[in-house]
Amino acid sequence: MLRHVSLRLVQSLLTLLVMSFLIYGLISLMPGDPISLMAAGSPSMTPEDVARLKALYGIDRPWTLRYGHWLGAALEGDLGYSRLSAQSVTSTLISPLTNSLALMTCALSLALLIALPVGVLAALRQGRALDHVFNIAAFAAISLPVFWIGLVFIIIFAVGLSWLPASGVETVGGGGGIDRLRHLALPVLALAVAGFGHYMRYMRASMIAVLRQDWIRTARAKGLSWPQVVLRHAMRNALIPVITILSLDLGTLFSGIVVTETVFAYPGMGKLIYDAVTGADYNLALAGLMLATGLTLSGSLLADCAYGLLDPRIGDR
Amino acid sequence: MSPCRHFVLSVFSLLLALAPQCGWAETNQLVIGLSQFPTNFNPLIDTTVAKSYVLGFARRPLTLYDKDWNLVCMLCTQLPTIENGQAIVEVQPDGHKGIAVTYTIQPDARWGDGVPVTTKDILFSWKVGVHPDSGVSHGEMFRRIRSIDAKDAKTFTVHLNKVSFDYNAINDFEILPAHMEEDAFSTPADYKNKSRYETDPTNPGLYFGPYHPTTVVRGQYIVFEPNPTWYGKKPAFGKIIVKVIETTPALEANLLSGDIDMVAGELGMTVDGAIAFERRQRPEWVVTYKPELFYEQITANVENPILADKRVRQALLYGLDRQTLIQQISQGKQPIANSDVSAMDWCADPNIKTYAFDPKKAAELLDAAGWTIGSDGVRRNAKGDKLAVELMTTAGNRSREAIELIAQQAWKRLGIEVTLRNQPARTFFGDTVLKHAFPSLALFAWSSFPESLPRTTLASDMAPVQANNFAGQNTGGYKNPEMDRLLDAIEGELDKERRRSLWYQLQALYAEDLPALPLTFHAVPFVLPKWLKGVEPTGHQYPTTLWVENWRIEK
Numbered sequence: 001m002l003r004h005v006s007l008r009l010v011q012s013l014l015t016l017l018v019m020s021f022l023i024y025g026l027i028s029l030m031p032g033d034p035i036s037l038m039a040a041g042s043p044s045m046t047p048e049d050v051a052r053l054k055a056l057y058g059i060d061r062p063w064t065l066r067y068g069h070w071l072g073a074a075l076e077g078d079l080g081y082s083r084l085s086a087q088s089v090t091s092t093l094i095s096p097l098t099n100s101l102a103l104m105t106c107a108l109s110l111a112l113l114i115a116l117p118v119g120v121l122a123a124l125r126q127g128r129a130l131d132h133v134f135n136i137a138a139f140a141a142i143s144l145p146v147f148w149i150g151l152v153f154i155i156i157f158a159v160g161l162s163w164l165p166a167s168g169v170e171t172v173g174g175g176g177g178i179d180r181l182r183h184l185a186l187p188v189l190a191l192a193v194a195g196f197g198h199y200m201r202y203m204r205a206s207m208i209a210v211l212r213q214d215w216i217r218t219a220r221a222k223g224l225s226w227p228q229v230v231l232r233h234a235m236r237n238a239l240i241p242v243i244t245i246l247s248l249d250l251g252t253l254f255s256g257i258v259v260t261e262t263v264f265a266y267p268g269m270g271k272l273i274y275d276a277v278t279g280a281d282y283n284l285a286l287a288g289l290m291l292a293t294g295l296t297l298s299g300s301l302l303a304d305c306a307y308g309l310l311d312p313r314i315g316d317r
Numbered sequence: 318m319s320p321c322r323h324f325v326l327s328v329f330s331l332l333l334a335l336a337p338q339c340g341w342a343e344t345n346q347l348v349i350g351l352s353q354f355p356t357n358f359n360p361l362i363d364t365t366v367a368k369s370y371v372l373g374f375a376r377r378p379l380t381l382y383d384k385d386w387n388l389v390c391m392l393c394t395q396l397p398t399i400e401n402g403q404a405i406v407e408v409q410p411d412g413h414k415g416i417a418v419t420y421t422i423q424p425d426a427r428w429g430d431g432v433p434v435t436t437k438d439i440l441f442s443w444k445v446g447v448h449p450d451s452g453v454s455h456g457e458m459f460r461r462i463r464s465i466d467a468k469d470a471k472t473f474t475v476h477l478n479k480v481s482f483d484y485n486a487i488n489d490f491e492i493l494p495a496h497m498e499e500d501a502f503s504t505p506a507d508y509k510n511k512s513r514y515e516t517d518p519t520n521p522g523l524y525f526g527p528y529h530p531t532t533v534v535r536g537q538y539i540v541f542e543p544n545p546t547w548y549g550k551k552p553a554f555g556k557i558i559v560k561v562i563e564t565t566p567a568l569e570a571n572l573l574s575g576d577i578d579m580v581a582g583e584l585g586m587t588v589d590g591a592i593a594f595e596r597r598q599r600p601e602w603v604v605t606y607k608p609e610l611f612y613e614q615i616t617a618n619v620e621n622p623i624l625a626d627k628r629v630r631q632a633l634l635y636g637l638d639r640q641t642l643i644q645q646i647s648q649g650k651q652p653i654a655n656s657d658v659s660a661m662d663w664c665a666d667p668n669i670k671t672y673a674f675d676p677k678k679a680a681e682l683l684d685a686a687g688w689t690i691g692s693d694g695v696r697r698n699a700k701g702d703k704l705a706v707e708l709m710t711t712a713g714n715r716s717r718e719a720i721e722l723i724a725q726q727a728w729k730r731l732g733i734e735v736t737l738r739n740q741p742a743r744t745f746f747g748d749t750v751l752k753h754a755f756p757s758l759a760l761f762a763w764s765s766f767p768e769s770l771p772r773t774t775l776a777s778d779m780a781p782v783q784a785n786n787f788a789g790q791n792t793g794g795y796k797n798p799e800m801d802r803l804l805d806a807i808e809g810e811l812d813k814e815r816r817r818s819l820w821y822q823l824q825a826l827y828a829e830d831l832p833a834l835p836l837t838f839h840a841v842p843f844v845l846p847k848w849l850k851g852v853e854p855t856g857h858q859y860p861t862t863l864w865v866e867n868w869r870i871e872k
Contacts, residue, residue, distance in 0.1 A: 032747015046457050086357030086515045158574040166574040172558050265562040267536035
């Protein structure tokens with residue numbers, strides 16, 4: 001197992017290196033550099049200003065040279081300077097990264113906490129009224145756009161009931177842990193609703209497939225109680241495909257929740273990466289996308305470890 | 318009690334317990350919703366609307382245009398003019414004419430740490446402004462200055478390297494506190510990173526306006542509190558909070574939930590969002606639409622053989638019902654543009670040639686240009702070439718996409734085949750427009766300022782071509798020696814009435830040649846609470862926050 005994990009770690013580092021080259025190249029090859037974009041809406045910016053700023057920010061050099069320079073500095077722990085935030089990339093990332101991890105962890109936990117038991121229950125009651133009710137709820141959650149769910153929650157909980165704040169991370173001036181939790185509540189709920197439908201459907205389908213296996217019948221025949229069969233044997237096996245999906249979702253959740261962040265004015269990684277890419281802030285975009293890649297790779301590594309725990313046969317291999 | 322009911326009741330009780338903490342009711346404070354966070358706080362590096370808005374609370378330019386578009390002094394005591402003797406035309410050492418302009422800084426102006434604002438700051442700011450490595454985005458203002466003489470701690474004379482009508486407008490000469498920033502500028506190339514505006518943005522010594530930022534949470538909010546060293550009228554609010562909320566629906570939700578009191582017009586709701594908000598009849602707020610200097614137009618690539626004929630360009634404009642178009646895209650909140658000069662500008666010609674919707678005249682012009690209508694409804698020339706153009710704009714911009722569709726339908730009725738091809742903003746501006754790579758027509762907007770000389774967009778030598786590394790913003794490739802002459806003549810003409818006449822000639826030439834088809838000037842919606850008075854939208858680049866001391870509460 002240890003050898004397997006070490007090998008995967010080395011593979012992940014190599015993947016990150018290749019990805020950094022590809023991402024840097026793709027961002028650099030996108031049309032329009034930041035200074036040209038700045039000049040595009042401002043006729044008072046003279047050609048001299050444009051040329052001077054391009055030279056100052058190194059945009060007039062080939063991207064491969066800039067990448068080499070970036071890689072050398074990154075290996076020494078310097079991720080460069082973010083043009084958009086006028087800070088080092090590391091300082092720029094800290095707050096959005098913390099916010100995104102908090103949002104992602106809470107939303108994912110809540111979604112799984114509801115979706116997994118509901119999925120199991122729906123599988124056990126397959127074709128009956130309860131299964132239909134859960135399916136309708138899951139399809140509704142998948143079908144409704146997250147921005148719409150977010151706005152409805154704002155209207156109900158912030159505007160109508162005035163229970164929760166409509167936006168932001170904390171009350172102006174800082175309000176402590178409870179205050180941050182209150183600000184987190186609506187975006188977490190909105191994301192959890194979307195996640196619930198997704199994971200409930202996977203869990204249900206996987207559970208139905210497992211429950212049809214011969215060894216389930218054998219376990220029952222051996223005299224195990226139904227709850228023992230479901231919880232100790234069927235559910236463990238049914239979780240394996242769900243974990244695969246979950247590990248792949250980590251990166252997407254981390255960098256792809258732009259809509260939720262925008263609706264709730266929640267400054268996280270999704271919005272940061274989007275702004276960095278559209279604003280041609282190469283260093284920041286690269287660091288953000290590398291983090292998302294790293295998270296996907298870590299998710300995949302954790303999933304491998306989890307497979308081993310859930311099914312020892314996988315670990316032995 | 319069942320576990321399920323117990324759980325529901327527990328959640329409900331928790332929410333109720335939290336409810337009293339909602340909102341942030343504090344008297345004498347104003348919370349403003351803004352849709353962007355400033356990229357940085359250094360007034361010389363990167364000019365963005367968000368930064369201008371925010372710094373308006375905390376700084377004052379030496380000169381600026383007021384709400385009536387008159388050039389006035391703000392940090393200086395009296396506007397220097399040739400008439401009052403504070404501006405004198407002089408001969409420079411190289412024999413060319415220049416102009417010496419003398420300003421006096423407000424005697425009581427002090428930085429937030431109590432250090433007076435002096436000519437030392439002026440000299441330091443100029444040093445930063447002209448340095449090629451300092452990262453200053455708009456260096457032209459500083460490069461125009463040949464030298465600066467400090468007469469005393471408050472009076473200085475600027476020697477400009479050429480005589481131009483805007484000799485006394487040093488609006489972009491942003492002052493930096495020498496005592497705070499000199500160390501950071503010791504290595505000019507690192508200045509943009511090491512400036513205290515970036516490393517310590519709440520330091521009061523960086524600001525001298527009515528307020529100064531006391532808390533900055535990047536990407537989220539900025540808290541402003543009154544600056545005790547402010548020399549002007551005492552501002553009304555004990556605290557002003559600028560919160561960043563990026564979308565119109567979220568801004569509306571925050572208004573309704575009481576999380577914000579108003580939405581900044583400079584960078585807030587979209588026009589259609591504000592119209593929808595108004596329709597829902599919210600009696601607590603007033604929505605005001607102010608036209609601004611953001612000129613929406615369709616640039617014609619005059620090197621395209623079809624569009625090289627100005628009769629075709631004129632026909633395109635006659636064939637477009639701009640009144641109806643503006644009604645459809647903004648409920649008529651935006652004014653029609655007749656040239657790149659706003660009707661609110663003093664130099665706008667009230668009798669400029671207008672192009673009222675006249676499809677008959679459009680058809681006649683096309684006939685005269687040799688484009689005759691065929692049996693398939695499409696016009697062709699003698700060689701049999703179709704009258705076909707491609708109209709491009711930014712993909713995803715609903716308003717522009719609506720304009721495109723309306724134009725396509727209108728021009729189709731004239732027998733013109735119009736293909737629409739849109740690109741993401743980054744591609745459109747970065748590659749297509751600025752590299753003069755659109756085949757026929759490009760729909761976009763330019764920002765400008767009062768009496769803005771359109772040299773970079775109309776002068777023949779400002780066409781972006783490979784030879785000049787695509788510098789210049791005359792993106793349609795328009796060339797007319799008469800336009801070049803007028804641009805030079807206006808720039809050097811100090812007499813206002815003679816300049817007015819030249820401006821009228823320039824606009825007449827623009828309206829005749831139509832290097833771009835004028836559509837409209839944008840309008841921005843200000844959503845203000847009824848109890849807030851004194852917020853006066855300007856319509857130009859200087860934000861309402863520069864007069865924040867006039868904002869007051871009237872309940």
